[in-house]
Amino acid sequence: MADIDWNLLWQLDWAEIADATLDTLTMLGVSLLFTVLLGLPLGVLLYLSAPGQLRPRPRLYALLSLLVNVLRSLPFVILLIVLMPLTLLLVGTSIGVAGAIVPLVVGAVPFFGRLVENVLREVDRGVIEASQSMGARLPQIIVKVLLPEALPGLIGAMTVxxxxxxxxxxxxxxxxxxxxxxxxxxxxxxxxxxxxxxxxVALLLLLVQLLQSAGDRLLRRCRLD
Known part of the structure; x- marks a missing residue:
């Protein structure tokens, strides 16, 4: 790469850079939304179906765990190429912002789902057993006990x-x-x-710092509450 001419920084097409930044924010926002919507139920299902948990289903857990591990092990660049036919089928294009969202979601959902599973494992089993002794059903345990107790960890998982x-x-x-x-x-x-x-690179680093700061602030507020 050529040396940087600092004087040329002011001559760059900042409008195009602004558009590219907006595209990145759009991809990030939409893909993170769908990742949470799909990855949270996946993580809960992984947790519930694991051996020794509330609804153990060893075969289902083994299948889901294998699928998660396979998708997580694929380098994202390869995943982009492999998913081109699916992306084209779903959104009508495999390039641009719309074409990137599908592989972004497919790549991030298994990652987030595994994080959710690990966070739920940290919830005090005594709290869950206490809710069971009071007659709470599984949906109530998930919504009113499991997820609220794991909220700080879930915020951290979303930030990561x-x-x-x-x-x-x-x-x-x-x-x-x-x-x-x-x-x-x-x-x-x-x-x-x-x-x-x-x-x-500077803008991407700034975006990462802003995300991390927002996540840390939300986490502190959650713990204070």
Whole structure:
């Protein structure tokens, strides 16, 4: 990569950089929303069906655990390519912001689901047994006991997943996924414009810091309550 000319920073197309930043925020927000909506039930199901838990289903747990492990072990760049036909079927395109959201969700759901399972395992079993002794049914235990008790850990899991998704959105630029990653590939890498690469990296780092700070603040407020 060529040396950075600091004077050229002011001559960059900041409108395009702003659009790319907005695309990244869109991908991050939408994919994180669907990741939580799909990954939370997956994590709860993994927890409930595990041996020794509330509703042990060893075969179901083994199947789900295998699927989660397989998807988590695939490098995200490979997942982007493998899921192109599915992405095209679901959203009508495999490039751009819309084309990146499907693989982002598929890549993040198993990650978040496993985090949720681990967080739920940390809930005091005595609290659960106390609710059972009072006649609480499984849905009540999940909604009124398990999830509220695990809320701080779940917030931490969402924060970690959000930070991971920032990296995933950047990698989606390799196949034209849009956003800051795409800008870095097209200008910073292919055209050797180090200034663009510097700006995109700085913006991604800033986004990660903002996510982490927001998660930490929410976690502190949750614990105070």
């Amino acid at each position: 997943t959000g930070v991971a998704l920032v990296g995933y959105t950047a990698m989606s630029g390799v196949i034209g996924g849009g956003g800051l990653g795409d800008l870095a590939v097209r200008y910073g890498y292919q055209r050797f414009q180090s200034e663009v690469m510097l700006v995109t």
